Amino acid sequence: MEIAETKFVREALALAALLKETPGASVGEIIGETGTGKTVAARAIMTNHGAMRVCAYEGMSRYALLGEVTAAAGIEGPSTRWMRMLSEWGPSQTERPILILDEANKLRWQALEALRYLADECGFAVLLVGTEIYERQFVSAKTRPLLLQLGRRIGAKRARMGHLDRAETFTHVLNARFGDVDRETATKFWQGCRKGNWGEAVELAEECLRICRANNVSALTMPVLEAALTWTANRREVGAA
Structure with missing residues (x-):
């Protein structure tokens, strides 16, 4: 299925x-x-701009991060030279x-540092994707200046993903799977996925299918x-138990 270029995805692009x-x-x-389409936006950027993607995990070290970046860039060499190789590779690219x-x-x-x-120093454009990342990591006197340095580089260069309105939910979720849907059903679908939460809308649509x-x-x-909404409600109750 094609990547849905919602308003929020277009802003990310x-x-x-x-x-x-x-x-x-x-x-x-x-x-x-969660569920607002951040990963969809990341995939759109990969498709439109040839971006590399690395997914972080809890406790990921700086060493592991650099290893993932060099692998994504297709760079081979000893781990002791990863940073130097990246500093040479980035500026050598045509884009x-x-x-x-x-x-x-x-x-x-x-790792954020x-x-x-x-x-x-290496010529990369870096896009941090996730929930708000700062305060939890930069609370001590030692790390607080690093927050200010990173935050200054980001400035206003931020795209905030949100819930889709009814029209975009219909266009990018319902119409793509079912074609025309009557207004009453489309409205109840939108309300049933927390008024346009992308992840929940896709999940609900797949259950309808x-x-x-x-x-x-x-x-x-x-x-x-209604049957699909009952299934999603029951599944969430089980998950919360």
Whole structure:
């Protein structure tokens, strides 16, 4: 399925273009709550701008991060020279390389400092993707100045993902899977995915498709939607137990 270019994805693409084309615009952010389409935006940037993507994990060290970045760039060499190789590789590219760091909120301050170095010294445009990443990592007197340095590089270069309105939910989720859907059903679908939460909308739509296939029907009707909503509600109750 094609990447849905919602309003929020278009804003993320514009941010990536700004970082790629503007000297001195080294670090940006794509932030938002769970399910708002941050990963969709990252994939769109990879497709449109040839960006590299590295996904962070809890406790990821600076050493592990640099290893993932060199692998994404296709650089081979001894681990003792990763930083030097990256500092030589970045400026040698015909276009400024974009590095997407997904789940950036999981990184410790040492790894975030390594990303700042990649932006300042290695010619990378760095996009941090995740929830708000700062205060948890930079609370001590030792690390607080690093927060200010990273925050200054980001400045206003931020795209905040949010919930889709009814029209975009219909266009990018319902219409792509079911074609025309009556207004009442479309509105109840939008309300049922917390008024346009991308992740929940896709999950709900896929459950509607499963019910349609099981009953050999092709249209999204109110009974199908109500059955899917019951399934999602029950699943969440089980997950919360």
